[in-house]
Amino acid sequence: MLVSRRAKAAAAAAVSLALLTSACGGDAGDDDGGKTTLTLGLYGTFGYEEAGLYDEYMELHPDIKIEQTVVAQSGPYYQALQTRLAAGSGMADIQGIEIGFVSDVVQNHADAFVDFAAEDDAADLQDTFYDWKWDQASTTDGRTIALGTDAGPQAMCYRQDLFAEAGLPTDPAAVSALWPTWDDYIATGQQFSSSPTRPEGTAFVDSPNSVFAPAVRQGEVTYADDEGNPVVEDSDGVQTAWGLASRAAGDGLTAQLGQFSDEWTAAFANDGFATIACPSWMLNYITSQLGDEGAGKWNIATLPGQSQAGSTWGGSWLGVPSSGEHVEEAKELVEWLTAPEQQVKMFVSQGFFPSSSVAAESPEVTGATSEYFSDAPIGEIFGTAADAVRRNPISPYDTQIQDAFSQALTTVADGSRSPDQAYDDALAAIEQVTG
Amino acid sequence: MTLADDSPRTLTATVEPAVTDPPAAVRPPRRRGPSLSRNRWGYAYVAPFFLVFGAFSLFPFLFTAWVSLHDARLSDIGGGEFVGLDNYAALLGNEFFWNALRNTITIGLLSTVPQLCLALGLAHLLHYKLRGRTFFRTVMLMPYATSIAAATLVFATLFGRDYGIINTALEAVGLDRIDWESGTLSSQVAIAVIVTWRWTGYNALIYLAAMQSIPGELYEAAEMDGASRWRQFVHVTIPSLRPTILFTVVVSTIGAVQLFGEPLLFGGNGATSGGGRNQYQTLGLLMYQQGWSNFNIGQAATTAWAMFLIILLVVGTAFGVGRLRARREGARR
Numbered sequence: 001m002l003v004s005r006r007a008k009a010a011a012a013a014a015v016s017l018a019l020l021t022s023a024c025g026g027d028a029g030d031d032d033g034g035k036t037t038l039t040l041g042l043y044g045t046f047g048y049e050e051a052g053l054y055d056e057y058m059e060l061h062p063d064i065k066i067e068q069t070v071v072a073q074s075g076p077y078y079q080a081l082q083t084r085l086a087a088g089s090g091m092a093d094i095q096g097i098e099i100g101f102v103s104d105v106v107q108n109h110a111d112a113f114v115d116f117a118a119e120d121d122a123a124d125l126q127d128t129f130y131d132w133k134w135d136q137a138s139t140t141d142g143r144t145i146a147l148g149t150d151a152g153p154q155a156m157c158y159r160q161d162l163f164a165e166a167g168l169p170t171d172p173a174a175v176s177a178l179w180p181t182w183d184d185y186i187a188t189g190q191q192f193s194s195s196p197t198r199p200e201g202t203a204f205v206d207s208p209n210s211v212f213a214p215a216v217r218q219g220e221v222t223y224a225d226d227e228g229n230p231v232v233e234d235s236d237g238v239q240t241a242w243g244l245a246s247r248a249a250g251d252g253l254t255a256q257l258g259q260f261s262d263e264w265t266a267a268f269a270n271d272g273f274a275t276i277a278c279p280s281w282m283l284n285y286i287t288s289q290l291g292d293e294g295a296g297k298w299n300i301a302t303l304p305g306q307s308q309a310g311s312t313w314g315g316s317w318l319g320v321p322s323s324g325e326h327v328e329e330a331k332e333l334v335e336w337l338t339a340p341e342q343q344v345k346m347f348v349s350q351g352f353f354p355s356s357s358v359a360a361e362s363p364e365v366t367g368a369t370s371e372y373f374s375d376a377p378i379g380e381i382f383g384t385a386a387d388a389v390r391r392n393p394i395s396p397y398d399t400q401i402q403d404a405f406s407q408a409l410t411t412v413a414d415g416s417r418s419p420d421q422a423y424d425d426a427l428a429a430i431e432q433v434t435g
Numbered sequence: 436m437t438l439a440d441d442s443p444r445t446l447t448a449t450v451e452p453a454v455t456d457p458p459a460a461v462r463p464p465r466r467r468g469p470s471l472s473r474n475r476w477g478y479a480y481v482a483p484f485f486l487v488f489g490a491f492s493l494f495p496f497l498f499t500a501w502v503s504l505h506d507a508r509l510s511d512i513g514g515g516e517f518v519g520l521d522n523y524a525a526l527l528g529n530e531f532f533w534n535a536l537r538n539t540i541t542i543g544l545l546s547t548v549p550q551l552c553l554a555l556g557l558a559h560l561l562h563y564k565l566r567g568r569t570f571f572r573t574v575m576l577m578p579y580a581t582s583i584a585a586a587t588l589v590f591a592t593l594f595g596r597d598y599g600i601i602n603t604a605l606e607a608v609g610l611d612r613i614d615w616e617s618g619t620l621s622s623q624v625a626i627a628v629i630v631t632w633r634w635t636g637y638n639a640l641i642y643l644a645a646m647q648s649i650p651g652e653l654y655e656a657a658e659m660d661g662a663s664r665w666r667q668f669v670h671v672t673i674p675s676l677r678p679t680i681l682f683t684v685v686v687s688t689i690g691a692v693q694l695f696g697e698p699l700l701f702g703g704n705g706a707t708s709g710g711g712r713n714q715y716q717t718l719g720l721l722m723y724q725q726g727w728s729n730f731n732i733g734q735a736a737t738t739a740w741a742m743f744l745i746i747l748l749v750v751g752t753a754f755g756v757g758r759l760r761a762r763r764e765g766a767r768r
Contacts, residue, residue, distance in 0.1 A: 073705055083512075085510050086513075104510075108510060256614075256617075258702075258706070259704070260704045260705075261703040261704035262703045263596060266598050272597070403706070407706065411712050414617040414711070416618075416711070417711075432531060432725070
């Protein structure tokens with residue numbers, strides 16, 4: 001009697017606990033009519049779904065079902081990925097990895113991912129990629145934790161209609177000739193701003209970050225030394241880029257917008273600015289912001305200073321966590337998605353420039369033009385930019401360092417800080433991350 | 436089921452131990468004292484709460500303390516080198532901490548003071564017999580029922596520099612546009628407005644409930660002495676509400692120290708720095724930046740504990756002051 005009562009009490013407690021916790025446990029069914037479901041955890045816009053690559057793959061492999069979950073920004077995405085790496089579970093079969101944290105993953109979590117360099121066809125695989133793309137995702141002892149998707153060679157996008165109003169040339173070749181260097185670019189900005197016919201309410205450039213982010217990667221050093229340690233204060237890239245960007249900000253050439261903020265997004269449609277630094281993936285962003293109304297307004301010129309060095313911003317990889325249940329199938333899908341044929345499709349239809357040198361050299365890419373961007377020869381523009389890019393080492397803190405500088409630049413632009421004060425602010429913020 | 440023969444007895448035992456005269460026929464002979472097994476149903480029913488509390492409150496609380504003693508990264512929360520109180524020393528020498536503390540205090544004052552004053556006034560008005568006061572009371576609580584994210588996103592749009600409706604209105608009456616986000620005071624005021632908007636109605640309802648328990652005779656007596664409505668409010672309502680006011684001050688202060696969602700979303704692009712000069716970075720936001728932008732979870736855990744200690748200090752002071760006052764008044768009588 002006593003025992004049974006106690007048991008009853010325990011059972012009651014257990015049942016109520018079970019009721020409380022059962023809601024959290026729902027296991028995703030793996031089998032869907034005998035199919036294997038592969039999950040991809042991604043951020044931002046990878047564009048595979050839009051380009052129809054999943055459908056194509058599922059047609060080729062009727063026993064595979066592909067599902068993706070997308071987090072809008074890479075920052076929160078990486079936070080979630082880190083906690084899952086710490087827990088050693090909960091990851092998708094395939095995880096996107098961005099340039100901002102690829103170095104962190106390579107240095108600290110390489111064991112959690114499948115090694116593509118250990119594949120039988122590793123040598124053939126490696127040959128299709130740019131060396132630097134392969135290397136950035138490889139450890140010093142030769143493990144390759146992910147395969148490259150896109151790269152972000154940069155150009156300068158400009159509003160040809162607004163340029164015309166301000167009395168500037170509109171032809172890409174003539175516009176590129178306006179700014180062989182960043183100093184010339186700023187001079188052009190001053191010319192634009194002082195033009196009597198300047199469109200009202202339009203700044204020359206969206207944000208100081210459109211100067212800083214490209215220019216910092218045109219130096220000999222960006223944020224890291226050869227070992228990947230952060231060396232912000234001794235970086236020629238930082239010194240030059242800060243000087244240029246704080247000058248543009250202090251001269252009032254910017255629209256004082258934080259990139260990717262709501263006001264920035266709104267400014268696209270409101271003619272808020274006339275130029276913006278354009279990594280190849282930015283084309284997709286502009287197109288999706290403006291829709292059909294923006295067609296023919298934008299054009300693309302060469303990035304200032306490219307004759308010395310090109311610049312990249314962004315670019316991603318796909319990795320396969322080794323704890324997954326479908327590692328083999330996932331590897332196969334990653335190899336297919338990052339293969340040259342697919343990278344060509346992604347550039348032609350979505351504007352993501354290939355990280356595969358084979359794809360980048362294919363005539364479909366080199367000859368590509370964009371109707372939306374006034375028939376700009378995007379294949380040639382971004383191809384030339386990619387060839388001129390300097391392959392500087394990256395540090396695990398690149399994202400935070402870049403954020404600190406772009407935050408500090410907004411305070412120069414709104415006049416609340418002098419360039420020197422703002423520079424010290426940025427260094428103090430970076431010290432919080434690296435120190 | 437034999438449930439029925441157990442429950443009345445245990446109910447008496449747990450809920451009303453003071454009852455001295457239970458029906459003797461039902462009550463079995465006392466075998467033991469009021470021990471664990473006698474109250475087992477009570478324990479069984481409260482067990483889930485304490486298990487969940489332990490798993491989701493007590494354990495994280497202690498674990499955070501443990502993490503704060505380590506140089507831990509977000510991707511290796513349980514690991515990292517043991518550094519003792521180094522994180523705490525670093526926090527006290529960190530200008531970002533003091534800046535965030537200052538911001539937390541100023542935003543806290545800017546939001547709590549107007550919010551409680553407004554709430555008191557609103558409660559006083561709603562205490563009168565108004566036509567449709569149920570409607571007003573319901574409407575007042577609606578901001579509280581709105582999600583922080585939705586409210587903040589709407590307010591951030593209203594306060595937008597270029598396309599915000601507030602700047603448009605300012606311009607329409609001939610004033611200058613304000614760059615709300617980039618100024619120190621302006622950004623803090625904007626955030627305080629969001630907090631005030633959200634919590635005023637909630638506090639007003641609490642005051643209203645307390646007002647309704649003030650005996651009407653006090654007001655009648657005051658009226659006979661010739662006190663105006665205002666003097667009644669000052670000399671009858673406020674003193675009677677003092678415990679309630681203390682309660683709302685404590686709750687609002689805790690909320691102010693923990694302020695996080697509003698400043699995070701007010702920035703608009705997910706930045707955790709609280710503005711270019713950290714001009715509206717609160718302690719909560721600083722903690723988030725340390726842990727989830729800089730991945731320095733040990734430092735973030737330290738900040739979390741510092742926040743907890745600050746709350747203890749503030750609440751302790753508030754109650755201490757309240758008690759001191761009560762004692763002094765007792766002595767005066």
